[in-house]
Amino acid sequence: MRSTLEEAILETRSTPLENRPRIPRIALNKRNRAVVRALKPMLVTYLDANRDLCETDSILCGAALAVCRTIGAKVSTAGRATSQSSAIPAWRRRIKERIAKARALIGRLICFRSGNNRPRIVRTVEMAYAEKLKERIDDLKQRIAAWGKGIRRYTERSTRFNQNRLFQSDQKKLYESLERPMARETGPAPNQADTVAFWRSLWSEPVNHSESPWMEVVVSQCVSMTPMDPVIITPDDVAEAVRRARTSSPVRDSMGCITTG
Structure with missing residues (x-):
């Protein structure tokens, strides 16, 4: 036992913390208690000489x-799991396995119904069950839909829960996670001369438009309207609008959704 202890200590010393093996929970029976009691006196030598x-x-x-x-x-x-939250729950794995098996069974039932009498298909589908193939296929499809709906409900609920918890701890990180990266075209920047020539060709060249009669009617109706006063936006107006936008804090409504007030 002492040699086993020395080998284990040397192994853990040379292994990083994240790569160490996971210690399972052992049963507290008489045999295991005796092993632990026999190992305790051996640790005194190592612990007394240790200061780290x-x-x-x-x-x-x-x-x-x-x-x-x-x-x-x-x-x-x-090694140890680095992210417990990213692990797939066991019940979700079981449901996915059921869905995969049900889809495989549906495929074999459809093959059998279409006249495929290969031994592998015949072994799966009994001949006495042939009259209820349609009902069985419909039942499996409904089960797959129900299982998939349960997984979707769990995913949506988990997403809402994580977003609400992140909103309480770090709002900036939540907003960054909600932003979607926009697709940008990568390529050389346009030349300034080409840009000026392009817009000049659009705005400087005279174009004769054929206006429809309804436009003349609209123009005649707008003659009697009083024009609006010109709106002048100053830098102070922009600063005030930005200040108000920053002070509006997000809140949660009765349904748990995040809104800005």
Whole structure:
């Protein structure tokens, strides 16, 4: 057991924290308790000579790893998970497996209904079940739709929950995540002379338009209208509008949606 402990401690010392194996939870039976009690006196030598917190962590992790190896517990060697939130829930994986199996079964049922009598298809579909193929296919399609709807509801609810939690902790990060990057064309910038020539060809060249009769009617109706006063926007007006826009804080309505007030 001492050699196992020394090997485990050396292994944890040379392994980064994120790449260390995950220690499973072991049962507290008599055998496991006896192994832990026998290992405790061996740790005194390592802990007394240690003055570093990181080294203490390596010793304790190595001791736990040695206990698991002694009792034969399975230890994951893939390293620790870096993001627990990105892991797919087990129930969602099971539903996806059910959907995949149901789709495969639907495909075989359709093949059997169309006259495909290959042994693999016949083994899947019993001959006594041939009269209810249509009902069975419809039932499977409805189940797939229900399972998919459940996954969509969970995804939408999870998205709303994460957005609300992010809104409470970091509003700026939430708004940045809601922004969608616009598609931009990458290429050389246009030449200034070509740009001037392009717009000059549009605005400087005289063009004869054939106006419709309804435009004359509209012009005659607008003669009696009083023109609006010219609106002059000053830099102070722009600064005031920007200041008001910054002070409007987002709030959540009764449905949990984020709005700006």
